[in-house]
Amino acid sequence: xxxxxxxxxxxxxxxxxxxxxxxxxxxxxxxxxxxxxxxxxxxxxxxxxxxxxxxxxxxxxxxxxxxxxxxxxxxxxxxxxxxxxxxxxxxxxxxxxxxxxxxxxxxxxxxxxxxxxxxxxxxxxxxxxxxxxxxxxxxxxxxxxxxxxxxxxxxxxxxxxxxxxxxxxxxxxxxxxxxxxxxxxxxxxxxxxxxxxxxxxxxxxxxxxxxxxxxxxxxxxxxxxxxxxxxxxxxxxxxxxxxxxxxxxxxxxxxxxxxxxxxxxxxxxxxxxxxxxxxxxxxxxxxxxxxxxxxxxxxxxxxxxxxxxxxxxxxxxxxxxxxxxxxxxxxxxxxxxxxxxxxxxxxxxxxxxxxxxxxxxxxxxxxxxxxxxxxxxxxxxxxxxxxxxxxxxxxxxxxxxxxxxxxxxxxxxxxxxxxxxxxxxxxxxxxxxxxxxxxxxxxxxxxxxxxxxxxxxxxxxxxxxxxxxxxxxxxxxxxxxxxxxxxxxxxxxxxxxxxxxxxxxxxxxxxxxxxxxxxxxxxxxxxxxxxxxxxxxxxxxxxxxxxxxxxxxxx
Numbered sequence: 294x295x296x297x298x299x300x301x302x303x304x305x306x307x308x309x310x311x312x313x314x315x316x317x318x319x320x321x322x323x324x325x326x327x328x329x330x331x332x333x334x335x336x337x338x339x340x341x342x343x344x345x346x347x348x349x350x351x352x353x354x355x356x357x358x359x360x361x362x363x364x365x366x367x368x369x370x371x372x373x374x375x376x377x378x379x380x381x382x383x384x385x386x387x388x389x390x391x392x393x394x395x396x397x398x399x400x401x402x403x404x405x406x407x408x409x410x411x412x413x414x415x416x417x418x419x420x421x422x423x424x425x426x427x428x429x430x431x432x433x434x435x436x437x438x439x440x441x442x443x444x445x446x447x448x449x450x451x452x453x454x455x456x457x458x459x460x461x462x463x464x465x466x467x468x469x470x471x472x473x474x475x476x477x478x479x480x481x482x483x484x485x486x487x488x489x490x491x492x493x494x495x496x497x498x499x500x501x502x503x504x505x506x507x508x509x510x511x512x513x514x515x516x517x518x519x520x521x522x523x524x525x526x527x528x529x530x531x532x533x534x535x536x537x538x539x540x541x542x543x544x545x546x547x548x549x550x551x552x553x554x555x556x557x558x559x560x561x562x563x564x565x566x567x568x569x570x571x572x573x574x575x576x577x578x579x580x581x582x583x584x585x586x587x588x589x590x591x592x593x594x595x596x597x598x599x600x601x602x603x604x605x606x607x608x609x610x611x612x613x614x615x616x617x618x619x620x621x622x623x624x625x626x627x628x629x630x631x632x633x634x635x636x637x638x639x640x641x642x643x644x645x646x647x648x649x650x651x652x653x654x655x656x657x658x659x660x661x662x663x664x665x666x667x668x669x670x671x672x673x674x675x676x677x678x679x680x681x682x683x684x685x686x687x688x689x690x691x692x693x694x695x696x697x698x699x700x701x702x703x704x705x706x707x708x709x710x711x712x713x714x715x716x717x718x719x720x721x722x723x724x725x726x727x728x729x730x731x732x733x734x735x736x737x738x739x740x741x742x743x744x745x746x747x748x749x750x751x752x753x754x755x756x757x758x759x760x761x762x763x764x765x766x767x768x769x770x771x772x773x774x775x776x777x778x779x780x781x782x783x784x785x786x787x788x789x790x791x792x793x794x795x796x797x798x799x800x801x802x803x804x805x806x807x808x809x810x811x812x813x814x815x816x817x818x819x820x821x822x823x824x825x826x827x828x829x830x831x832x833x834x835x836x837x838x839x840x841x842x843x844x845x846x847x848x
Contacts, residue, residue: 294325294428294510296503298496309336309494310352313420314363316495321360325516326424326506328652329645330359331579332487335413335421336495337373340399349373353413355404369403376414379460380467386613387459387682408682411463415470416481418491420498425487427516427652428509430576431659433484436667442482445512446505450480455669457578457676458486480505485669486577513659517557525554525632530763533631534817537767539594540636541819544622547698548819549724550767551643553651554632561654562629571627574668576656578677583645584635584653586674588625597623608675616679617687625650638698640724640740640766694722699820700766702759702811704749704803705776707731710827714773715742723771726762728755749776749803759810769814774804775827 297319304311313336320326320334333354342348351373354360358367375397379385385393387408394406407413413421432441442452451473456462462483470481479501481489488505492498510516537550564570572587586604589597601621609616624646626634635646660666668674677683701718705711706727715725719742727734728747735744743765747754762769778799780792808824815822 294323294503294507296500297322298499303496306494309338309419310365310368312336312495313352313368314365316420316422316499317354317360317363319499320422320424320502321363324648324652325427326502327360328425328648329583330357332360332422332424333407333409333413334360334363334423334495335368335407335410337419340370342399350399351376351410351414353410354407356407357404367404369406370399371397371406371410371414372399373414376411380411380415380463382460383464385460387680388614388685390460391682408459409463411460412466412489415463415467416489416491418498419493420495421489421491422495422498422502423487423489424502424506425577425579426506426509427576427656428506428513428659429482429488430485431513431515431656431663432509433482433486434576434656434667435660435664437664438484438667441512441663442484445508446480446482448475449477450482450505451478453481453483455483455485455673457673457680459680459682462486513663515655515659517655517658520556525552525764527760528552528631530760531813531817533634533763534768534814536592536594536626536631536634537636538817538819539592540622540626540767541698543594543598544620544636544638546620546638546693546819547770548622548636548638548767549640549643549698549700550626550634550636551640551647552632552634552764553647555651557654557658558633558651561658562627562632567627567629570657570661570666573657573666574671574674576653576668578669578674580649580653581674581678582683583624583642583649585624586671586678588627588650589623590627592626592628592631594623597621604671604675608672608679611672611676612679612684614681614684617684619678619687634767636767638693639722644740696721696723696771698722699770699818700724700726700762700768701771701773702726702728702762702769702807703773703775704728704747704807705827706744707734709775711773711775714775714825714827718771718773724766726758726766726769728758729776749807750798752806755803755807756810759814763814768817769811769822770818770820771823771825772807772811772815773825773827774807776803777827777829779829 303315313334317334320332335351335353338350339347340350351371352368355367355369379393394410451470453466453469456465490498490501541548568590571590574586575581598621605618624636635643637643657666701723703711703715706715707729715727719725724741727744730748732746738744745758747758780796
């Protein structure tokens, strides 16, 4: 792993928080280290408070921040004496712990501090960095993971057996770290969880992090060569839409379904032992929040949902709070014909699940090449999936947007009414496939928007657009036919047949063709398909020298 620290780019050493921001962004920019909000970092400083007294402060990553885009506002400053005092307790519920940490903030409006805050406070070094590096997880997620860690690192790290994040983990580390650390200790390895490194400043902590991850990479042959993803192999779009309907039925709400395939995923799908190796569990329990404990191998959604309910029933006695049962629909589907599919209520959720499982594939393959991939037992995964902090988030959550989990195809979406319709649907939670002849239709794409340059009179292009829509989002729920033209005004005696044919092709025939091809998808829409036709007033109020556009009714 390459050390990306640049003395020319790094902030001056007189600003430890700015240097921590720089180190955090370096970690966050490498998806082999952290993914989608994972990892956390901190630095300890001394400030002068309003009374003029010096105060030891812990600046720690705030909940909801992303290391890749971190700035100083993403850190929460805490009076360091409070988290250190909490470590002396024998027991503390995680909700109570978070309340105590909130009360220790210097700024009451700052984000909630990371759930790993106590561990950052415990480590007696100014700068601390934490990641979930693929190579380290491939090293530890094996039957003899602890022994492999010792072989690779010797006594330069303190090894901590898996304990659920939060107070229990911090308390265990408070017992083990003082016993096992020495002057040559440069990090802490949390089995099945991740890596902590530390140093006199962020640069030293970052350098040590890269050095330790590099040693793990050399042992497990990671990262694997990355090949640019090719377009997924064509599949029947109606079949995909049908699968999406089943996933949505299991979830109880409309869901999106996105396909992904690259050479590494294809090789994984072709493994003869796919069903066995893919269902051993996630590489770290945190991933269960995005991918569920295991993927669905094949397409038996109902069977998967039944198995998930049994898993909850078998483990519900472990819950430390009132249990709000999550929906039983899969978030990752592995099928040899369809490829890898990820499900979510929002497009961003399908992207997160895709990225996490894509790295999971690499970790599993690397571990299998050494001594075999081994995940934590199901009950440990359940504990994090139904963690009291996560359950509290569910209870605080508000209603989903009106069109969450639904997909709209809008023609004529580069300008005018079509563009306004696309923007309104996006704002109300829908994913939008925007079609237009104008190439600018693709300039504002994002996770929930796919812009395609399409002439609606080109039937092959329309079919390709529907294939792309279903590959990206799983189906179609809404079609807005807004593309249209207004021919030159002239007396009937001067009618140009070419203008008439073009007008009919755009304003009538293309709409009929689009609806005919979209109908099987709309019939499978979880809430029922809907169409909107945008028509000119000239259809109903024609005047002299005004070529009539075909009358159309709104539905």
